[in-house]
Amino acid sequence: MKVHEYQARELLVDAGVPVPASHVVDTVEAAVDAATNIGGKIVVKAQVFAGGRGKAGFVKLCDTPDQVREAATFMLANRMVSVQTGAEGIEVKKLLVASAVDIESEYYVAVVLDRAKKCPVVMVSTEGGVEIEVVAKEKPDAIVKRWLHPHLGLMSFQLAQLVAALGFTDKAQAKAASKVIRGLVDVFYKYDCALAEINPLIRTPDGDVLAIDAKMNFDDNATFRHKRLQEMFDPREENQMELAAKEHDLSYIALDGNIGCLVNGAGLAMATMDIIKLHGGEPANFLDVGGSVTAEAATEAFRIILSDDKVKGILVNIFGGIAKCDLIAEALIAAAAQIGFKVPVVVRLEGTNVDRARELLEAAKIPQITTATDLADAANKVCAKVA
């Protein structure tokens, strides 16, 4: 789960990390009021999940309240289109109006899970303000890492090393930087983050250390124990079909192709996408119905796939383990009756109760359905049908 920048800032502020004065607003008037209230130079930032805000004109530096009015009017009236949003763009509902402080130095600070080391890692760099992937590629030595002990977390000596790596020598500034790193690590643990990043952390000419932009990603498996994150969840930022699928315990991801997939198991679902591509087709989605799927949820899965107009054919690939083939066959028959298939459906079933499933499908005589003997046969048939 992701949250907006202003929400990540709230969590940081609560953990004792200083940020420039700011207000979150949802109208032009409130934006102007906030700017007047803060005073001085102002930055107006659209609050959306997608990146590429700066280039799209949705982060604006303003010298006067009139410029703030202009920026806010533009951002709230237009959809933001960036490389990450697709052509349809995304509606902006909230703006962050913040003091645009002078910057002397920029830094990068983040906590992320290191899968290979099986523990969180703190990463700092004096190359702040740019994408860390670029730094990692071009100047790997510019990133200093300290791994967090599974039970003890960040130790004081590690913190001192990280602060030193950022080049803070002034005592007060070093203390301020320590507080920022400690605060970020605390947030990471407190809210089960997958990523907690401040980029950039800055030093002003006056020696203030402030977090300018923050990005956080949370472990979806842990949101059940964080009421505050549940309240921050913004369903409007999610793909609506993916949300609808989640309500039925289906794991669905929309893609660009024209062959819909219905599969049990995440690995097999990915492999099914891969084999479609290998046979010259393009998958329209990832869909894992899971092991303990019900007939209703399976029928809903067909409804979701068929609601995508791009879909010109469907491949059903089930290897029944816990999931039973006959249940999927019943869902196919129910979907044919309730929704109706306007496109060809190729069905490959194997595993638990497969014989009964084949009998059911045979008896139902649904003209759009073709059966396949194995995975390669299924991919061939569905690709031939949509070609």
Place this chain on the structure above:
Amino acid sequence: MSILVDKDTKVICQGITGKAGAFHTAGCLEYGTKMVGGVSPGKGGTRSEHDLPVFNTCHDAVKATGADVSMIFVPAPFAADAAMEAADAGCSVVVLITEGIPTLDMVRARDFVEEKGTLLIGPNCPGIITPGGCKVGIMPGYIHKPKNGSGHAVGIISRSGTLTYEAVWQCTTRDIAQTTCVGIGGDPVKGLNFIELLERFQKDEDTDAIIMIGEIGGTDEEQAAAYIERHVTKPVVAFIAGQTAPPGKRMGHAGAIISGGEGTAASKVAALKEAGVSVADSPAALGETVAAALKSR
């Protein structure tokens, strides 16, 4: 031979009175696994629906039954603790089936379990099966083929459940047996990984070749490739799922995500090929690829 579990392994189930725990305990019993009891806090002293003794704690269960493997179906919020309890009670292998465990819980639990010298399988996995001997998990038993006589047998290591069944089925229908199949799970932080299992299959006399099934996310496959190059002399066949997966999207499994340019299928395939592994382009080609590898041996 087999690795990790065999026909004499005594197994308990944590969460035996829950729906999934009860259902799969029945499945394991039916397959012939020596299920000897279960754990369900507050229900100690009763009998399960399979007429197995139920205990309040893992320690009680291990003490009374002599079990050395625990299969865990405890709900996600409590599952990491259950794994630590099993390790503390002295289980040598813990199979954690539960899906959806918070990652930071697993960071701590994995470390604790390892410290105890216990081998952890999972979480978010189908379990382990030694065909014809012992099933500790949720896989359909009948698709597997036990090793008997002089025919070839493979060991399977996989991050995916149903894709493993696919691989098993392609072997079984080609008359290739399996020594042991291990689902290591789809989570980012897990117990045994490819390397630890490659090592065991390399040592196992009955295993003629190894199938490893990876997927996008992390660098486990790249590390496995480096290990194979140095230490594995048996043929290894691989498939990497998610070649068409878009970056930044979590593909069902918590661990299946390409982030920051890391974890792509292309990188994994290249590393494995470099290490001399036969990588199947298609998930439908696993059986024929392993058959070819065994023939040339």
